[in-house]
Amino acid sequence: MTDHTPVLRLEDIVKTFPGVRALDGVSFNVLPGEVHALMGENGAGKSTLMKVLGGILQPNEGRIFIEEEPTVMTTPVQAKAKGVVFIHQELSLADELTVAENIFLGELPLKSFGRVDWGTLYDDTNAILKQLNVGFDAKTRVGDLSIANQQMVEIARALTVDPKAVIFDEPTASLTDAEKVVLFDVISGLQSKGVGIIYISHRMEEIFKITDRISVLRDGQYRGTLNTRETNEEEVTHLMIGRKLDLSRNESHHELGDVALEVRGLSCGKLFQDVSFNVRRGEVLGFYGLVGAGRTEIAETLFGLRDPSAGQILLNGQEVRIKSPIEAIGHGISLVPEDRKGQGLVLGMNCRDNMTLPQVDDLTAGPFVSDGAEIAIFDQYRDKLDIRTPGWRQTVGNLSGGNQQKIVIGKWLSMRPEVLIVDEPTRGIDVGSKSEIHNLIRDLAAQGFAVIVISSEMPEVLHVSDRIVAMYSGRVMREFTSDEVTEDSLIQAISGITGDKVA
Amino acid sequence: MAELTKRGIGEVLAKQGILIAFVVFMIVFALANQRFIAIDNISGVIRSSAILGVMALGVTFVVIGGNLDLSVGSMMSFSTIVVLDLHDKIGPTLAIPAMFGLTMALGAFIGFLVGYLKLNSLIVTLGMLSAIHGLTLTWSGGQNMDIADKAGTWFSVFGQGRVAGVPVPILIFAGLAIVLSLVLSKTPFGRKVYAVGGNGKAATFSGIPRARIVFMTYLISSFCVACAGLLQASRSLGSQNTVGQGMELEVLAAVILGGASLLGGSGTIFKTVIGVLILGFIQNGLLLMGLAFYVQYVVTWLIIILAVWLDIAAKRGRFWSQIA
Incomplete structure (x- = not known):
């Protein structure tokens, strides 16, 4: 594999935000036909790196090469035109439109007077869908598809160009085991065509099943690349979090x-x-x-x-x-619900108010909520659960997933269920x-x-x-x-x- | 260091954008016309903003709770007509509580539809805007309503009286603003309004009775409308059926101008008061500059759109964005 030129190579990428060095000299490369896992804890810099690759953010230092050509990408459209395609974790499809319209949204084939060339549109779409081996066709309404099939539409969108590198961001988050098998087939299909794949996931089993190499980020720094076949979960975890x-x-x-x-x-x-x-x-x-x-x-x-x-x-x-x-x-009885952001938390509220929400009626001094009682509860559970936040005034939406979940757990523990x-x-x-x-x-x-x-x-x-x-x-x-x-x-x-x- | 300071200023701008806009408006108008900052002019503006302001206080609750209330204008006409009519029939002492009861019954009905039946608040209150207008016309028979003995009633005290030199409408506006501000920011109920508007599902999963909270926000809104109707009736002692027409949008503009999100979950009473004052001073300033009142419509709304845009731009950190 090493005798190929990498489809995508990053060299010493640095991205700073005021007060934070989000990416600190990150380098790695993706070879054609390889599945390259990118791992790291939340906040390690994965999403920032992906935004740099997708043309959404510009790096302060460092260079990006596509097939060894130095490249600057300033918009997502440009990135796609150069063959770097994203499959986002969150679906961004229009439910009311057909599969074909969604796939070619913004680049519909046209006839004279700006009329849509439906024939070409459906033919092109069906050609792509055939590669993916799916059980629906170009004219299906996207809203009628299962989540897994919607994800397939999202992938099909990536195939309208001749992709050089495809980035999958947590693609299996909402898939069942059977649906994952189909996804992995698609990935290996891309692989055999020489496309380089970056695969972001928290799920170790998947990583070890389908990837060739694993690169790890921690605190914005590149920690190394491992060959999947020669490593194990322990070593990867150790690189990611610095302990066992x-x-x-x-x-x-x-x-x-x-x-x-x-x-x-x-x-x-x-x-x-x-x-x-x-x-x-x-x-x-x-x-x-x-x-x-x-x-x-x-x-x-x-x-x-x-x-x-x-x-x-x-x-x-x-x-x-x-x-x-x-x-x-x-x-x-207390329930820490499945959908943390949708059901567990009011994201725009601060940490303390979220935690005391179910019992706010009981934390009063006269007619008013007692600040002291609330802060006491928050402090107690922050220490008990080791919630890392600058203070109770912090908006919950700004915390990492793990800390958000601890807030929800703390909210219910403090009710002594x-x-x-x-x-x-x-x-x-x-x-x-x-x-x-x-x-x-x-x-x-x-x-x-x-x-x-x-x-x-x-x-x-x-x-x-x-x-x-x-x-x-x-x-x-x-x-x-x-x-x-x-x-x-x-x-x-x-x-x-x-x-x-x-x- | 320089970067830090620059960032600090940016943050202040983002947080207090509306307040700064307010100060800028004031300075511009003051430079244009000396009379603008005379005490009696300022007091006059606040006094004439009080009716709009009182309504905006209530709508702030509804909007933070994640809903809209477009019925407040026609509901205010209803309150005004009802209290004027009852004044001569059963006397002011009974007319006032009767009018409050009827107005709040309307609020309770809307609250029931939006809160318990979970109907879309835009549709419900838009429908109620028309329905209540019809109710008002039915009550009055389409006639203007006037108090017979305008000189001999104590009823005029709410709209025209002064306590220690301060006009009563200003006192009522300020008093309500302080009380409702405490309710919203300090009580468990207020916390729940923010939670329901911020994420209704999470509120339900936290054992908050979402329907009841929404119901209560409409009840508070209708109470404020009743207060506004009382001020309006008492100030003029006579009224047309359409006295509140169009105010629902001005009220909403004041609330949004203050920075409450139309999606719910954010905003404060203090900010709404600032929004109300900006509206009042813009109109007054334009008047003093000698512009015809119909030009005001155009300019007022242009300024509102400009202010909202600047506010959003400050939050996004740029003037234009592909992604909202």
């Missing part, structure tokens, strides 16, 4: 208390049926399954956001009916903060909280849970203890292949 990570199976067996929450035969329409389980004080109960298996919906039902159609919920042995989040909170439900606790969070949050969850159980963790990541479920409930298509397939669970049996259970059904 504990990713072992959960084996702690402290005393478990009484059953805090029991669910019997709970159903909610077509979302989930006949779900039964219990969780004890001091225990972490993991829920594992594919996206859409009904796990989040169970959590939302327990939190009073959905009405169950059948079944019972018992708290400390007493049957309760929960009709709203306010009642759930009153019963001591009986049962804490955590939905996808580390989605979109970098490796270092991830393990901190895992430790935190274990600690909470050790302190006697009953904790339910919903996760789509197997290592995470295995790492934190005392017991694991495997779900498939709205039903509980099997329950495992941490001693008996194996990766194979877990995968079988969530794929709907029944072993012994223990519900």
